[in-house]
Amino acid sequence: MMQLKWSARQGSGRKGSVEMMESHILNDVRAPTSMRDIISRKKGSVEMMEYMFLTLFVIVIVIAFVIFLTWWNVSQMDVEKSKVELDKTLVLTKSLISSPFLARDDSMLDDGKLTALQDMGQDACSSIGSIYGADWFAVIRLLDGRNDTICNSTSYPDCNYWSLCKKPAGNIYKSYVVPVNIYRNLGVILTTGVLGRNYVGSIEVGVYT
Amino acid sequence: MNEAYPLQERGRHDIPLAAMARQKGQCVSCPHGSMKAQTTMVLILLVILLFAGTAIFLLTFAKSVSQADYMNLYAHNLLLTLMRSDTGYTDPNCKLVSDALACAFFTPEYICGQNGPSCLTLANRTAADYIERFSMVKKSYAYLLTVEPQGFTVLGSNGEPFKIVIGDPNVALGRQTKYAANEQMRKSMSSGVFNLNAKLMIMTK
Numbered sequence: 001m002m003q004l005k006w007s008a009r010q011g012s013g014r015k016g017s018v019e020m021m022e023s024h025i026l027n028d029v030r031a032p033t034s035m036r037d038i039i040s041r042k043k044g045s046v047e048m049m050e051y052m053f054l055t056l057f058v059i060v061i062v063i064a065f066v067i068f069l070t071w072w073n074v075s076q077m078d079v080e081k082s083k084v085e086l087d088k089t090l091v092l093t094k095s096l097i098s099s100p101f102l103a104r105d106d107s108m109l110d111d112g113k114l115t116a117l118q119d120m121g122q123d124a125c126s127s128i129g130s131i132y133g134a135d136w137f138a139v140i141r142l143l144d145g146r147n148d149t150i151c152n153s154t155s156y157p158d159c160n161y162w163s164l165c166k167k168p169a170g171n172i173y174k175s176y177v178v179p180v181n182i183y184r185n186l187g188v189i190l191t192t193g194v195l196g197r198n199y200v201g202s203i204e205v206g207v208y209t
Numbered sequence: 210m211n212e213a214y215p216l217q218e219r220g221r222h223d224i225p226l227a228a229m230a231r232q233k234g235q236c237v238s239c240p241h242g243s244m245k246a247q248t249t250m251v252l253i254l255l256v257i258l259l260f261a262g263t264a265i266f267l268l269t270f271a272k273s274v275s276q277a278d279y280m281n282l283y284a285h286n287l288l289l290t291l292m293r294s295d296t297g298y299t300d301p302n303c304k305l306v307s308d309a310l311a312c313a314f315f316t317p318e319y320i321c322g323q324n325g326p327s328c329l330t331l332a333n334r335t336a337a338d339y340i341e342r343f344s345m346v347k348k349s350y351a352y353l354l355t356v357e358p359q360g361f362t363v364l365g366s367n368g369e370p371f372k373i374v375i376g377d378p379n380v381a382l383g384r385q386t387k388y389a390a391n392e393q394m395r396k397s398m399s400s401g402v403f404n405l406n407a408k409l410m411i412m413t414k
Contacts, residue, residue, distance in 0.1 A: 054249060054253075057253065058253070058256065061256060061257060061260060064260075065260045065263075065264075068264055069267075072264075072267050072268070072271070075271070076271065076272060079271070079272045079273065079274060080272065082274050083272070083274050086274060086279075090278055090279055090282070093282070094282065097286070107286050107289055107290065108293065143342040143343070145342070176279055177283075177345065178282060178283055178286050179283070179286045179287045179289075179290040179291075179343055180286065180290060181289075181290050181293050181294060187295070188299055195299065197295040198293050198294050198295050198305070199294065199295070200290055200291075200294050200339045200342055201290075202343065
């Protein structure tokens with residue numbers, strides 16, 4: 001009897017038997033056609049999700065790479081800008097330490113010239129600026145271990161600090177400090193004249209950015 | 210219950226999936242699915258490697274700001290400034306640091322001024338004092354100043370070639386980047402004119 005029943009079912013075709021088996025396995029009593037659709041739909045959505053994730057992943061990588069390239073380019077431009085500014089500062093430093101407006105000899109600044117420029121104030125900046133350009137400053141210090149006292153016609157010679165073209169604090173700049181001699185005509189007085197002395201000093205040359 | 214019989218006989222799990230796959234014309238036992246996943250993973254890995262390689266390549270060519278030019282200028286000016294600075298004595302053998310160094314080389318026991326220090330003491334004291342007035346050197350750099358004869362040899366009391374050494378002798382042996390400056394001094398004496406070479410090396414501490 002059982003065999004007959006099975007045969008009768010088998011006779012309805014291969015497709016029918018498969019559907020029956022699926023519904024039996026899944027303990028589903030609904031129509032076999034709807035179950036197949038559900039499985040098919042699930043499989044399709046899984047594949048779609050897979051492609052979506054893959055696409056998303058590739059897009060993220062590409063975006064990360066583009067961001068990296070942009071950052072690299074910007075940082076290189078910053079480095080180049082910084083390099084140009086430092087080169088400009090170095091060239092200006094070399095020029096100023098041998099400038100006849102400030103120096104007596106190469107890397108030997110004359111305190112008389114410095115004091116005269118200090119007294120000129122902003123006029124000195126515009127005068128020297130016509131040669132060396134604008135937006136720079138020079139600070140010269142005598143390294144005598146005493147507190148900074150600005151040199152001008154009133155404080156001279158008890159002073160040790162000259163500041164040319166310095167802008168108020170807050171302006172951004174790049175600067176270099178270089179050792180220099182500062183010649184002061186304040187040495188021993190001889191019958192033939194004053195024996196000047198070379199002191200140890202430093203010059204800080206900065207370029208405003 | 211009767212319908213379950215063939216399923217139990219064939220196995221409950223493999224038959225329906227296999228049948229479905231067969232209906233779609235797919236091969237269940239073939240590993241095409243896993244092959245596809247592996248290929249995708251390898252491709253992703255290749256893309257990542259390509260991007261990473263490009264990034265590393267670009268980073269190796271990244272420019273950086275070098276301080277070498279400035280440090281060379283600094284070292285040179287430091288030595289020049291030191292040599293030309295006054296010691297405070299008016300004696301021609303002791304007036305400048307370079308005078309004191311030359312005097313210390315040829316006549317180390319020569320007394321500067323009246324009851325002053327010897328040339329060697331004065332040279333050692335002033336050179337070290339002046340160099341250490343520069344805060345950059347004092348804070349971050351070790352220095353070594355040597356004065357050696359050029360073209361002739363002077364033997365010291367121990368029988369070895371004499372030279373003046375001021376500063377940290379380890380600077381000459383250090384592996385860090387060093388910046389050096391040279392200056393020549395000429396000393397006229399009754400026996401002739403002699404050249405001395407002063408060399409200053411600075412190195413990060």
